[in-house]
Amino acid sequence: MRVWVYAEAEGDKPATSTLELLTKAREIADTVEAVYVGPNAEALAGPLGEYGATTVHAVDNGDTLAGVVGAAALASLVASGAPDLILFAQTYDGRDALARLSVKLDRPVLTNGLGLTVDGDKVRVGTAIFGGNTLIETEFEGEKPYLVAIRPKSFAAESGGGGAATVAAIGDVDAGRAAEAKVSERHVEEREGPKLEDATVVVSGGRGIGGAENYEPLVEQLAKLLGGASGASRAIVDAGWVPYSKQVGQTGKTVKPKVYIALGISGATQHLVGMKGSDNIIAVNKDGEAPIFGIADLGVVGDVHKVVPKLIETLKARH
């Protein structure tokens, strides 16, 4: 089995989701190669190789959308490289690349993957439906390559101890009119502390915190004291209290921290699907019947405005 991974970067390092895919690819494939769109391919060759890629095919997209260049680059490589399976992370650029490539190659896609199994020539992708209560496995039929998007945090990232990957430059890529989409500015939101997806402790706030002004004193303060990251339910993202990058759940991020603390979150299935893989869950909600208590290891039936300030005081006193 020849597996390719659509690699993405965060700064001058491969994205964690890329390392997760390479780790999985190593387990199921005889050959693992990466295709990377962006600057600094040389800097990424070390870690990409360490996690399993022997070659990284690379092209710099400049100010063109990465996924657009990615799809055109992949399409140009597929004929000679003959991959059986191409893995994408379910990210913004990953989805763009996957979608356009599927049209160029006329191949179906399977997205939102949480699991991947290979049995001889058969490739199956595991996904969750009905808010994560039902798991299904879907098998590809028809011609290869099979195209799959996997949700970040579905697999562990483990070094394979390999040497640096060989960088192979991809020549000029023609994406047609699609390449007209150009990025003119990049805005990076300030973040203190660890990334939401990588934090050991995640404290999330929901509508029950009562207002945007309460997010900092309740949610962010607690997260900071525990060396964690702050997250949110979709209700307060849609309400404009916090940016989308904080959203946990089906249409947001998947997190699997050691401790997840849900403050004023009801526990809708679409939220639970993004956090129920956490090792331990603590919930504070004034409604004893809230579904979040159904999965909480420690549930506090109480008012966040009473419980959380006291918790913060106690933790501060210990520092």
Add this chain to the structure above:
Amino acid sequence: MKPVTGIIDRSQEPMHVAVCVKQIPDPAMPGELDPGTNTLKREGKLILDESDSYGVEMALQLVDKAGSGEVTLVSMAPNNEVSGLRTALAMGAAKAVLVSDPALAGSDALSTAKVLAKAIERAGDVDLVLTATESTDGYTGTVPAQIAELLGWPSLTFAKHVDIADGKVTIQRQTEAGYDVVSASLPAVVSVTAGVVEPRYPSFKGIMAAKNKPVDQCTASDLGLGADQVGWAGARQTIVSVGAAPAREAGEKVEDDGSAHERVVQFLEQLKVI
């Protein structure tokens, strides 16, 4: 209603915006799989996917800002379903193209995109196509960029802000770290996130008017799509197993009597995070 900000230019040509709207089973109802095919049951009454109400509102605001033009809805749904379309027509869209055909049952994301791309061509000269970033019931999240690739147009995905000026569309595109400003010339496909604008409620007048707005109903073959390209045959995938996810047990539950925070501290100590 949040206004679309930017320079108001009423000298532009009429704007024709097509909005893809999916009609789905009420998400509040428990979902069910068809035991024969292992696909989601899509029987009974369907409603407008709330995720698409943002695209409809955005389209209406953009046409309003352009000074003239119209909004056409594009939908693929079983059994000539129009309930969701009527909702969006009542919001103010002018007309709809509805593709409904038993041959489309089992269509995956790529087949759906093929159908929608043809339906958009059928809608006439379109300047802009709006979609949601992902549907509530299928959430493949690939249909918008697939449509763009099929039409040979740029796609600006995950927009949380949209502006049109001088034949160009500029968006704020959600990223892992914040957002990017991305532009392209028209025609283009833009997928909008929930919350990009505040969808209006249809007025009584709007609901009455919607009943008489034209819905152009067509089949896959009307669009020139063969049976091997869409439906079950086009999907090239089968569900091989269905099972319950491992359930997570509830643990300890305490009522706050003024000291619950102490129990939380203890718990965090046990876990050695403090």
